[in-house]
Amino acid sequence: MDDIKTTNSREQLIADFQVAVADAEALLKATANQGGEQLAQIRDKVEKSLGVVKANMAEAQTAIIAKTREAAKATDEYVHENPWEAIGIGAAVGVAIGWLIGRRAP
Template sequence: MNALSNEVSKEQLIADFNVVIADAEALLKATANQGGEKLAEVRAKAEESLRVVKARMLDAQEALVLKTKAAAKATDVYVHENPWNAVGVAAGLGLLIGFLIGRR
C-alpha cells in the first residue's frame, strides 16, 4: 500500500509542477513587454530554469510510466505463474471488504 501511495504522490507532484510551470510561463509572457536590463536578465534566467524543470519533469513522467508498466508486467507474470495464490488473495480481500462494508 505504501508503494501505491508513493506512486500517487509522484503523480500528484508531477501534476502540481505542471501547473507551476504553466503559471510561470504565463507570468513570463505577461512581463515580456516590460523594459529594463535587470528585468530582461531575470526573465532569461527564469526561462532557462523553466526549460530545465520541464526536461526533468518529462524524465520523471517517463520513469513513472516505466515503473508502472514494470509493476503491471510483474503482477501479470506472478498471476500467470501462481493462479491459485492470486485467486486466494483476491477472495480474501473480497471477504475482508465485504466484512468491512457489512459492519456499516
C-alpha cells in the same frame, strides 16, 4: 505497498510541478511587454529554469511509467504462475472490502 505510495507521491509531485510551470509560463507571457533590463534578465533566467524543470519532469514521468509497466508485468507473471493464490487473494480482499463497507452502512 510503499512502492505504490511512492509512485502516487511522485505522480502528485509531477502534477504539482506541471501546474507551477504553467503558472510561471503564464506569468512570463503576462510580463513580456514590461520594460527594464533587470526584468528582462530575470525573465531569461526563469525561462532557462523552466526548461530544466520541464526536462527533469519528463525524465521523472518516463521513470514512473517504466516502473508502472514493470509492476504490471510482474503482477501478470505472478497471476499466471499462481492462479489459485491470486484468486484467493482477490477473494480475501473482496471480502475485506465488503465487510468494511457493511460496517459503515446504517
